[in-house]
Amino acid sequence: MASRSYGVCVLYQRAVVVKIMCRGMSAAAYPQSHVDFLKGEPHRKHPGVTNLKTLRLPEELQMAAQSIIHRAQVTRLTDRSRSLTNFLWSRKRAVEDSTLRQKALTLEKELWEKAMEKKEDIDEETLEDRIRKKVFSELRRTTYRWTPMKFDEELGVVYMAARLAGGYAAVRRAMNEIKKRDPSFAPQSLLDFGSGLGTVVWASHSCWGNTLKEMVCVDSSGPMNTLAERLLKGDDENAEPHIKQVYFRQFLPVSPKVQFDLVVAAFTLSELLNGTEREETVLTLWRKTNSYLVLVENGTKEGHQMLMEARDTLLKKKEKTVYDNRPASVFAPCPHEMTCPKLVREPVTPCNFQQMYHPLPLPGHNERQTEKFSYLILTRTEPAETETEGVDWARLTAPVQRRSRHVHCRMCCPDGQLQHLVLTARKHSRDVYRCARSSDWGDQLPVIQRADDDIQSDSE
Structure with missing residues (x-):
């Protein structure tokens, strides 16, 4: 019985050592230089924060x-x-002339094909005039009317x-x-x-x-x-x-x-x-x-x-x-x-x-x-050096969802991809995690993507 208890203690100690080693490896993935992005600022004011409080006119x-x-x-x-x-918010661009011409040609072709299928005995000039009027009528009905x-x-x-x-x-x-x-x-x-x-x-x-x-x-x-x-x-x-x-x-x-x-x-x-x-x-x-x-x-x-x-x-x-x-x-x-x-x-x-x-x-x-x-x-100038060497800054494209011991961040990343990343203190360092919890839609985050990151579909 004593030997069994001793074996359990040894296994437990080994597990603790492995856990500590893993934590050390995780920290090693984020060298001290990578934490320097804070530049002495508290997490809630990290360099990626550009949001403003509720603004008031001068x-x-x-x-x-x-x-x-x-x-x-x-x-x-x-x-x-x-x-x-409401009008300004729903306003669209004027339809380009080339787009309008292509739409008219497509519509004209469809109307001609339908007319040919019916094989009606109609004068070609009369049919052409009728189709032209239908095309103009349909374009007027479906085209956005932009006015300055x-x-x-x-x-x-x-x-x-x-x-x-x-x-x-x-x-x-x-x-x-x-x-x-x-x-x-x-x-x-x-x-x-x-x-x-x-x-x-x-x-x-x-x-x-x-x-x-x-x-x-x-x-x-x-x-x-x-x-x-x-x-x-x-x-x-x-x-x-x-x-x-x-x-x-x-x-x-x-x-x-x-x-x-x-x-x-x-x-x-x-x-x-x-x-x-x-x-x-x-x-x-x-x-x-x-x-x-x-x-x-x-x-x-x-x-x-x-x-x-x-x-x-x-x-x-x-x-x-x-x-x-x-x-x-x-x-x-x-x-x-x-x-x-x-x-x-x-x-x-x-x-x-x-x-x-x-x-x-x-x-x-x-x-x-x-x-x-x-x-x-x-x-025209070189981008400001807010990005510590080795740290990539992603842009938050949606509100941060804060959960117990993790946060959901939807971001546009330097590799040109949209990502839904689940950040934790253990995987991404305490500093990056706390910065994420303090950030909001539109801020930047110093995210270093890891091979074992929990990346979810952005549509989730």
Whole structure:
């Protein structure tokens, strides 16, 4: 009996030793240098965190907006702002001419085949005319009717009530990515294309107000430029603007050699007529970019796809005349420069993110709302060194699901793949695990994929 007890004790001790050795091997898979990514920060503030708390409009901007809305006395403002929000969210790109022609040819062919099967004794010219009318009728019925937004003063006020706070939140969140990951960036000049109400100026001023010396806002709408100026002056035309050195234009600066440290186009690509115009605009904006180009769109499939088209244009398109030889590289949110994995999976879903914010205090507005958006940041400079050598940073593409002793993370990884990874302290180190528990949708995670990782289907 004693010998048996001794044998059990020996086996138990061996099991403990093996367990300790395994833990040591697990730790060895994550050398101390791999934990240095924290750079002395607590886990909840690790370098991959770029999310912001619930945002509020700058006080001067909110007071000016309320004053303008109160003085405008727009009838049914709440209903109209809600309708405009829904319209803008569901807006699609205009159908390309080539797509429309192909659709018409296919439809015409089908109608001819059906007519030939019936073998009716109809004059060919009459039949051709009838088929042409049917094709036009079907195209009118099934084709999305895109029309450009034309703002007058009243519609501008409705747009302000609907989109000022949400647009500011999306742009501010995108800019925080640059501010957090590249703290040495101190822009002196800004170009905002499709500036609208000037939310980009306010968002960039909140990030780099101490260094920005020239801000050029370009918008083809005169009434919108006027509204943006009124907002800067607190709705008092005799007052000094709250943010100085802001210049409004209806056209881009002509010289291709004029560059700006920061170039932004927020919710603008969707207002361009077709793919050719979007491509030309993106190339023009890139030529005017000295450091960072920021593009923001609605967090819909349409918005995401337009951004991915812009990304492909800047990474793959060769320009005939190059004024700045520094190539484009993706800064955020993509952790790679391969084809977006969300575009090749069925069903196609947008890569989007969200930011909580306080809307303007108007009737019908909740205390807090969520802005869902997609964004793309490209840079001419080398990416900021937030990634410790040997550590790959993945982007969280969905909320983290926190469970007992493990977390579920859905991520876009540097290898260009989407992964649903189950992280534990034992497998992935205590630091990586605690960072994951402290992270949220849109943050980056220092994930080192192991051979025995529990990787699940992203569709689960």
